[in-house]
Amino acid sequence: MTEKVRTRFAPSPTGYLHVGGARTALYNFLYARRHGGTFILRIEDTDRERSEDRFTQAILDSLSWLGINWDEGPVFQSQRLDRYREAAEKLLASGEAYCDEDPEKGRAVKMRMPRRIIKVPDLVHDEIEFDASLNDDFVIIKSDGFPAYNFACVVDDADLAITHVIRGDEHLSNMPRQLVLYEALGLPAPQFAHIPMILGPDGAKLSKRHGATSVTEYHDKGFLPEALANFVALLGWSPGNDLEIMSIEDMCGLFDLSRARKNASRFDNEKLMWMNGQYLMNLPAERLAADIREYLVRKNVDLAGYDDVWMTRLAEAYRIRIKTLDDLYVAAAYVFADEIEYDPASMKKVLEKEGVLDVLSASRDILAAQDDWASDRLEERFRVFCEETGRALGKVAQPIRVAVTGSTASPPIFETLALLGRDKSLSRIDSVLKRLPTASSPE
C-alpha cells in the first residue's frame, strides 16, 4: 500500500531562518505537495537557554513570506514533555535506558548504544553503514527534564506519523542513535533523505561572515520571496531539463527527491541577483508597485502625494534597471529628495562642457512653456527642437538628466521628467543654471 506522505520541517527557535533551513523547509513542502501529502511544522524548543519566542515568530514569518505554508502545527516540543517522559519510562523499564547521575548537572536518562553495525537507508545516499560501537551512550532526557534532540525528534516523528524526513547532511551522524531509538521504542522508522549542505562562496560552511545568511536579511535587502525560493531550490536539485525560473507552484509539480544531488553547493549571490532581477522584470505591475511602496516606506521614504498610478509608472520605469528593491531605493532616491546630490564625475562629464549652458537654458524654456507634462508630449516637443537646431537627442537629454537626477543614468529622460513632475524638474534645472556660469566660465 502507499501511505499518505507526511513531511515536516523542525527548526529550533534559537535564531532566524537560515537560507539552508529555508531550502530544507522548501524541499519538505514540495515533496509533500508533489505527492498530495501533508507538510507539518514543528518547533524544537527544548533548549530553554537559547530558545526565544521572537525567533519562533521570525521563522514563521519567513516561511510564510517565502510561500512555504504548513498544513499542521506548529507543534511545540516544550508542550509534549509528558509524552517524552512516558517514552523514556518505557526504555527505562526495558533496561535499554538508565539513569545517569552527574555530580554537577544532576540526573539524566541515557540510552545504551548497542555494539553492532547499523545500516542507514537513505533516499539520496542509498545505504550508509555505521559502527554503533563507536558511539557512546547518549542522553535522551536532560537533567532539566527536557528531552534531548535525538529523542524528541524520534518520538515526534513517530507520533506525527512522518513518512519522509528530509534534512541536511549534518544530521547523518545522528542516524545510528535515532535508528536505535526507533527500534527500542518499537516504532516504525520513516524514510530518510539527507540533502547536501549549502556552503559559502569560498566553500566553507555558510556563516555570518559570508554576509547575509538569514531569510530575514534577504527580505530586508529587497529580494523577492519567489526569487529566493527559486534560487535555493536549485541548490542541490534541478528538474532535469534546462528550466531554471520556476514558481513554487511549478516546483510542486516537478520536485523529485531522486533528482536531488549528493554534493554540497555554494551560495552564489551573483546568480541570486540575476534571478531576482528576472522576477522583478516579470512581476505584474501592480504587485511590483505595491512591493516598492512597502519597501520605500520601510526605508522611511515619505510617499505622501504619490498615488498608485504614479507608483506603477515608477515600477515600470525601473524594473529592468534594478536587481533588488534596494537598488531602486538607491537609484530613485533623487525623486524623493528635496536637495539632490550631484555626482562630481557626471557634472564634469556632461554639465561643465562647452555649449551646455545654451542647450540647458533652451531646454528649460521649452519645458517651462509646456503645460502638458506627459512624457510623449515632452518627447515630441524635444524631437522638434533637435530637428530645428540640428542637435542629437543625446546631446540635449544628458544635460537635462544630470540636472534633474544628479547622475548620468536614469530611465528615458522624458519618462524621468514626467515622474519627477513639472515643479521639481524646473526648479532643479534652474538651480543648476544658476551655478553653471561660474563653473564653466571661460578662463
Place this chain on the structure above:
RNA sequence: GGCCCCAUCGUCUAGCCCGGUCAGGACACAGGAUUUUCAUUCCUGCAACAGGGGUUCGAAUCCCCUUGGGGUCACCA
C-alpha cells in the same frame, strides 16, 4: 585525529543508475549589435569530467586507490 559524506566549466548544474552525441544549459566574465544615458534584448567567445590504476572494443558514466573539500564527534539542535 576517529567515523561519515562528497568530487563535471570560477559558480549553479544536465549527462552517470541502464558505458558509445563536438560533455549541453544558466550565472559571471570578454567582445559585438540595438539604444537619448543606464539598463534591457540579441549574437559571439572563454571555460570542466581532481589524479592514478583497473574492467571494456570503448569510461564523465562501473570498481579500487590517492588527493582534495565538507560534516560530525555536547545534558545544542
